[in-house]
Amino acid sequence: MAPDLNALAPGSSLQRNGLNHQAIEDYLKTIYMLEQDKSPVSTSRIADARQVKPGSVTSMIQRLNRLNLVNYEKHYGVTLTDAGREIALEVIRHHRLVELYLIEALGFGWDEVHQEADILEHVISEQLEERIAAALNNPEFDPHGDPIPSKEGQIASMNYKHLTALDPGARAVVSRIPDDADSELLRYLGDLGLIPGTKLMVLDVAPFDGPLTVEIDGESKIIGHKVASSVLVELKSEFGRSR
Amino acid sequence: MAPDLNALAPGSSLQRNGLNHQAIEDYLKTIYMLEQDKSPVSTSRIADARQVKPGSVTSMIQRLNRLNLVNYEKHYGVTLTDAGREIALEVIRHHRLVELYLIEALGFGWDEVHQEADILEHVISEQLEERIAAALNNPEFDPHGDPIPSKEGQIASMNYKHLTALDPGARAVVSRIPDDADSELLRYLGDLGLIPGTKLMVLDVAPFDGPLTVEIDGESKIIGHKVASSVLVELKSEFGRSR
DNA sequence: AAACAGTTTTAGGTATACCTAAAATTTAAC
């Protein structure tokens, strides 16, 4: 069971108005994401990701440490505690369920949902989370190919390759597109057919970060290096996952 | 077009984090509701409704006044300006659309949605508002019988009577149940069939605030005075509205 | 018209979540 933040700040105004662990939750989510790349997570990486000043990060880190949500080694960075990870995963679950729901149930485009979800993730009650999950048939992946953590905080660990890392002749399935990419790019990828689940074969890779030629649905398409680098794939020989 | 609160607080942290005109919006909504009963609205009535201390209300009133969202006569109370009313009605629209959506699309009970909506009302984007309204076919009434303001801020003015004010023999249609009534009461009313749209006839009214006997669906039911007083109706002879 | 009760405002305080600028610490370079 996720620790109840409301119980942690006795007498604070947060407790009263019900809302507003926005900041704490967003920091924990950010730290979780950054820890995937490299742990412990430094102040400046958090500041970068959250677009705030380093001083602000330090003071939030100190608070999270007091709340036992991160382990904090002054000057060296933080790692999430179990309690912190639990909250992070719950927020991520909310985010990804909401993204999928907005697309499936309300007809949003996959380029429109990230912002909306970044706010809603903090105000979804357990009740609503459950109803949304049920309406979607307890999905395991969000529209961008990211795994949705279970209610119990289990999350599938993915094993992606960058599309740009494949050799000519390789067959692969598109697995993941960063959900925070800008709308323009997401729409472009959508038009190309480069969405999670699409099968492709690499025909050619031009040198010096040049364009890739890939075959999608029998058609061959040319993709710039920058665009291709935002596409993550799984090799087709590897055993896939149910979609 | 509703005034953009984000534009009103230059350099403030509200502007930065995007979220959080919660408090302002809730105050405006409260003032709107209270003005229906009696205008201008005094500090103490707002304090009562919002469950905060009078001093807190005064300082928020002063802020709303600075933002030109209320007209403020020191010691005598406030009325909404056009700009203030616009925001209030938009928040109310969000609230009522969300309540209806949670029931219609996600299977919530009508006793469960008010709390949820009180939070979501502040974080629904224009986009999401539109998609929800479309999914519901641009409804005019929420599940409790309250009219939903239009996108342009038009709201149907209702003309209710308390069920307890009817004489024996009167025929009426249940129009409205307070959406902030406690869940127990709402479930009880639901079981009795006293939900908006239900036709009934008053058979008997016991004196001294005694129970009412009403006929619903051919069955006669006895309802305590307190319960009956929370039910608002329209007389059946009067011309109704489409549901 | 003076006193009183009730209401409202002021004054001063807490906690959040940001900021800037200066001080301290670590890491990298010489």
Next chain:
DNA sequence: GTTAAATTTTAGGTATACCTAAAACTGTTT
């Protein structure tokens, strides 16, 4: 091993949204 560069922390400040307690104002009663 100093010095310099980069990172991180501290110190001090802003605005929100609440609080309590004291002061000021209103309306009514005597």
